[in-house]
Amino acid sequence: MSLLSRFMTFSRQHATLPLLMVPVIIAGIAINAFGSSLLLNVYTYFCVSLIMVLGLQMFMGNSGILNWTHIGFVGVGAYAAGILSTAPAVKHMGVPNMFPALVSLHMPVIPAILVGGLVAALLAAIIGYPLMRLSDFVGVITLFATLIVFHVIMTQWDNVTNGPRTFFGVQEFTTLWVALAGGLIAMVVAYWFRESGLGLRLRASRDDRYAAMSVGIDVVRVRYYSFVTSALMAGLAGGVWAHFITSFSPKAFYISEMFLLLSMIVIGGSGSISGAVAGTTVVTIARELLRQVEGTINNAHVLSFEVFGLTEAVMAVLMILVLIWRPGGVVGGQELRWPLFKRKEPGATKEAEDAA
Amino acid sequence: MIDLEFLINTLSLGSLYALLALGLVLVYGILKLVNFAYGEYIMIGGYGLYFSATVLHLPWWATMLFAVLAAVVTSYLTELAAFRPVRNKSANALIVTSFAVSIFLQNAVLILVSPRARAVQLPAVFSRTVSIAGATTPVRNLIIIGTTVVVLVALSVLMKRTVLGMAMRAAAEKFTTTRLMGVPANLVISAAFIISGLLAGIASIFWIGRSASVDPVTGSAPLLIAFIATVMGGMHSPTGAVVGGFVYGLLFNILSITLPAGMISYRDAFMFVIVVLFLLFRPEGIIKGGYTEERVG
Numbered sequence: 001m002s003l004l005s006r007f008m009t010f011s012r013q014h015a016t017l018p019l020l021m022v023p024v025i026i027a028g029i030a031i032n033a034f035g036s037s038l039l040l041n042v043y044t045y046f047c048v049s050l051i052m053v054l055g056l057q058m059f060m061g062n063s064g065i066l067n068w069t070h071i072g073f074v075g076v077g078a079y080a081a082g083i084l085s086t087a088p089a090v091k092h093m094g095v096p097n098m099f100p101a102l103v104s105l106h107m108p109v110i111p112a113i114l115v116g117g118l119v120a121a122l123l124a125a126i127i128g129y130p131l132m133r134l135s136d137f138v139g140v141i142t143l144f145a146t147l148i149v150f151h152v153i154m155t156q157w158d159n160v161t162n163g164p165r166t167f168f169g170v171q172e173f174t175t176l177w178v179a180l181a182g183g184l185i186a187m188v189v190a191y192w193f194r195e196s197g198l199g200l201r202l203r204a205s206r207d208d209r210y211a212a213m214s215v216g217i218d219v220v221r222v223r224y225y226s227f228v229t230s231a232l233m234a235g236l237a238g239g240v241w242a243h244f245i246t247s248f249s250p251k252a253f254y255i256s257e258m259f260l261l262l263s264m265i266v267i268g269g270s271g272s273i274s275g276a277v278a279g280t281t282v283v284t285i286a287r288e289l290l291r292q293v294e295g296t297i298n299n300a301h302v303l304s305f306e307v308f309g310l311t312e313a314v315m316a317v318l319m320i321l322v323l324i325w326r327p328g329g330v331v332g333g334q335e336l337r338w339p340l341f342k343r344k345e346p347g348a349t350k351e352a353e354d355a356a
Numbered sequence: 357m358i359d360l361e362f363l364i365n366t367l368s369l370g371s372l373y374a375l376l377a378l379g380l381v382l383v384y385g386i387l388k389l390v391n392f393a394y395g396e397y398i399m400i401g402g403y404g405l406y407f408s409a410t411v412l413h414l415p416w417w418a419t420m421l422f423a424v425l426a427a428v429v430t431s432y433l434t435e436l437a438a439f440r441p442v443r444n445k446s447a448n449a450l451i452v453t454s455f456a457v458s459i460f461l462q463n464a465v466l467i468l469v470s471p472r473a474r475a476v477q478l479p480a481v482f483s484r485t486v487s488i489a490g491a492t493t494p495v496r497n498l499i500i501i502g503t504t505v506v507v508l509v510a511l512s513v514l515m516k517r518t519v520l521g522m523a524m525r526a527a528a529e530k531f532t533t534t535r536l537m538g539v540p541a542n543l544v545i546s547a548a549f550i551i552s553g554l555l556a557g558i559a560s561i562f563w564i565g566r567s568a569s570v571d572p573v574t575g576s577a578p579l580l581i582a583f584i585a586t587v588m589g590g591m592h593s594p595t596g597a598v599v600g601g602f603v604y605g606l607l608f609n610i611l612s613i614t615l616p617a618g619m620i621s622y623r624d625a626f627m628f629v630i631v632v633l634f635l636l637f638r639p640e641g642i643i644k645g646g647y648t649e650e651r652v653g
Contacts, residue, residue: 064446064448066448066451066452130632130636133636133639134635134639136447137384137388137390137447137591138587138635140390140451141390141583141584141586141587142632142635144583145580145583145584145631145632146628146632148580148624148625148628149624149625149628152621152622153622153625156621156622156625255576256459259455259456259459262452262455263456266452307467308463308466308467308471309462309463309464309466309467309471309572310463310467312459312460312462312463313459313460313463313464313466313467316459316460316463317456319452319453319456320438320442320453320456320457320460323442323445323449323452323453323456324441324442327442327445327446327449
């Protein structure tokens with residue numbers, strides 16, 4: 001095989017990545033050049049969400065376990081990176097009860113974000129192994145309970161997190177370009193992970209746990225490594241997010257935010273990177289539009305009361321409709337391939353249905 | 357420390373938790389659905405109490421009937437509209453659907469009523485206290501224990517002696533076989549949701565009675581209790597749910613007494629850690645059941 005044909009095969013095999021990345025990059029450049037500041041913000045937020053959703057996809061999409069704790073690891077990363085990168089004087093003022101050792105810690109933003117990711121991964125490594133032994137419904141409920149433990153600790157441990165109050169003063173670092181770079185890296189990592197040996201074994205354990213065990217896959221161990229990797233991604237996303245939003249409270253890492261991430265991954269389809277990216281795009285756009293509608297209704301005073309929660313209610317209905325008609329998500333668990341439109345091979349959608 | 361007052365408190369708390377857990381496990385048994393919308397049935401029940409008392413001005417017994425009815429109707433409607441179409445899809449699809457239903461109901465109430473809490477008036481009997489053999493306790497606690505006993509007896513008669521009950525137990529055991537025996541799937545599942553709503557409605561009267569107010573997120577705390585109680589007791593039988601409810605109540609009261617004041621705000625975290633640790637050694641819960649992974653499809 002000549003070098004050229006080898007390259008052609010390679011690029012055809014992995015056409016998914018450029019197919020996803022190029023539109024995102026073009027959109028980024030266009031929005032940076034022509035967009036309003038609102039649009040700029042929405043796009044940056046979209047890129048940060050992309051990191052979180054792809055991190056979620058790495059574990060949940062490939063293992064089939066609904067990982068409620070994901071947003072908790074985002075929170076751990078956000079607090080760790082925020083505490084590390086914020087100047088001691090600001091922390092002294094903002095979080096009066098903080099441990100003195102933590103107040104004196106200070107480092108540049110990028111190492112802080114990296115350490116934040118490592119802290120989340122370390123935490124996952126400590127608590128993960130027993131959790132990964134539980135499957136199905138007990139697993140789901142236990143992970144849900146773990147998220148609540150995270151939340152209780154975040155709201156109560158005011159020596160570190162400032163308790164239920166807002167943690168503020170994190171410097172602004174995440175611009176559109178930083179977020180875009182993060183999103184692109186996340187795409188490459190998630191794609192690579194899905195195609196790697198570990199990802200393949202994890203997907204096998206999702207499709208049939210007992211068959212996977214019978215061919216020698218240590219399901220618990222495979223899940224454990226993936227859980228830690230996914231938490232690392234979540235922690236990094238949290239750090240990037242913290243330096244975008246600059247002030248936050250434990251509320252941001254709880255059920256309603258998890259609902260948002262879940263709606264992104266479920267509407268797009270959790271089985272593939274393409275699904276995660278598509279879902280994030282659709283949900284971000286739909287959410288912004290609904291917010292505008294909600295704001296317009298409230299500002300116009302046509303109704304005698306304020307409309308709260310319209311966005312969430314409509315998102316919930318949208319999610320149920322997608323689950324009824326396309327349980328595998330809009331993309332349906334498959335990756336985009338080049339050429340884009342090809343006759344469907346028989347049996348190619350089986351995986352998609354199971355992945356929902 | 358272990359006196360009559362502690363005993364009555366624990367029994368009444370355990371009864372309430374057992375009711376909550378039972379409603380959750382009935383649906384789980386048949387549909388293998390962990391119903392995140394279950395807390396919302398309780399919330400709707402609470403709003404039923406509020407609505408019938410302040411808008412319709414019904415007498416107190418009618419408000420309670422109204423609340424239970426509201427929870428039952430909500431439970432049945434969610435089954436029809438959301439769970440039935442997704443029933444034969446993957447397990448995660450079902451769970452996510454129930455979560456979306458829960459978010460939808462919460463926000464619907466947020467839009468239609470108000471984000472602020474509403475006061476709920478309950479008859480004076482509920483807040484009066486009485487002393488038995490030197491122990492002072494609110495009458496409410498005794499009513500909870502009494503109601504739970506009645507409900508448990510009625511439910512076990514239903515499950516053991518009637519055709520519907522037998523069909524439901526059979527469906528929880530082997531759904532496909534039960535269908536092959538000529539039991540209509542929709543009937544059994546709807547019945548499970550209706551009974552689940554009934555239990556949620558009854559529990560909502562007592563749950564709302566404790567705080568005397570209701571708001572859109574009222575449902576999350578009882579939902580969580582039901583989750584943990586069922587997981588701890590064993591998800592495969594109603595007995596497990598009841599046992600789990602009582603054990604959870606006991607654990608809660610013991611932690612409330614023994615934890616130092618500074619740690620009391622971490623109580624929930626402690627409870628979950630204990631439960632998670634327990635599950636590591638016994639993933640099937642206190643009461644083992646016939647373990648079937650078969651799902652409706």
